[in-house]
Amino acid sequence: MRVESRNNERLRDVARLATSSHERRKSGRCVLEGLHLIDVYCQRVGLPQTLVVLDEALARREVADLVARVPASRTIVVRRALFSQLASLPADVSALAVVPAPVTRVSEPGRFCLLLEDVQDPGNVGTMIRTAAAAGVDQVLLSRDCAFAWAPKALRAGQGAHFLTTVIERVDLGHWIDAFRAAGGRAFATVVTDATSVYRADLRGRVAIAIGREGSGLSPALSQACDARIAIPMASGSESLNAAAAAAVVLFEAVRQRGGDAP
Numbered sequence: 001m002r003v004e005s006r007n008n009e010r011l012r013d014v015a016r017l018a019t020s021s022h023e024r025r026k027s028g029r030c031v032l033e034g035l036h037l038i039d040v041y042c043q044r045v046g047l048p049q050t051l052v053v054l055d056e057a058l059a060r061r062e063v064a065d066l067v068a069r070v071p072a073s074r075t076i077v078v079r080r081a082l083f084s085q086l087a088s089l090p091a092d093v094s095a096l097a098v099v100p101a102p103v104t105r106v107s108e109p110g111r112f113c114l115l116l117e118d119v120q121d122p123g124n125v126g127t128m129i130r131t132a133a134a135a136g137v138d139q140v141l142l143s144r145d146c147a148f149a150w151a152p153k154a155l156r157a158g159q160g161a162h163f164l165t166t167v168i169e170r171v172d173l174g175h176w177i178d179a180f181r182a183a184g185g186r187a188f189a190t191v192v193t194d195a196t197s198v199y200r201a202d203l204r205g206r207v208a209i210a211i212g213r214e215g216s217g218l219s220p221a222l223s224q225a226c227d228a229r230i231a232i233p234m235a236s237g238s239e240s241l242n243a244a245a246a247a248a249v250v251l252f253e254a255v256r257q258r259g260g261d262a263p
Helices: 008-017 021-027 036-043 063-069 082-087 121-137 154-160 173-182 220-225 243-257
Strands: 029-033 048-054 075-078 095-100 111-117 139-143 167-172 184-188 207-211 228-231
Touching: 008 021, 008 029, 008 048, 008 075, 008 082, 008 095, 021 029, 021 121, 029 154, 036 063, 036 095, 048 063, 048 082, 075 082, 111 121, 111 173, 111 243, 121 139, 121 154, 121 243, 139 173, 173 184, 173 207, 173 220, 184 220, 184 243, 207 243
Parallel strands: 048 075, 111 139, 111 207, 139 167, 184 207, 184 228
Antiparallel strands: 029 095, 048 095
16 A cells, blocks of 8 residues: 555554554564564565555565555555655665564473663664574563663664564573572573673573673672673773673683584
């Protein structure tokens, strides 16, 4: 369906979701921007509820193929001026899609997990989910006060990784660690001081890596709930790494210890 007016109700619904985190959380939906994200979603989950396509991009093979996969009743074709009001990226992204934000409940703990406590930047959340998926992490668990994992910035940073691992939000991480330990797991608090070097810690077996809020790091309570504290050795004068960078170092050290190949 071609839409010419910004007052079209379906287009207005897309615009609200694209610009309001409150609307996304309330409705349980999110917006995927760009062909890559949409393609990964279609392959791993299913077809979007709504697909919005830039009219001048229909001549491109990859765009035409995407449109052919989605029912015409779910597809909206718009001109550049309208598309640019919806997408936070340039119109060259060509397409965006509205999809349900997957809701996953805490179930049996995985063997290799990443815990995020109160991480505030959606870009950091998305980057860490992307790193976790690349490292073969089974579950990424977010505390109640983490940034929304399905925000546009988090999804862009994740580059489709949200659909390649299990993302669980609003988790009481302290209680989760208790259950993880009962299942034979060990949780490691990533901190800056008073800790074992990550390169000397045993990160094999069933493990969970905890990363804290930018700046302040893990809360004392969650750090104490973990089985051990680990730190990344750094050159003199360097106090800490960005949370996403720290997660990458620790997760791939665990990959190295577990045989060097992410599953």
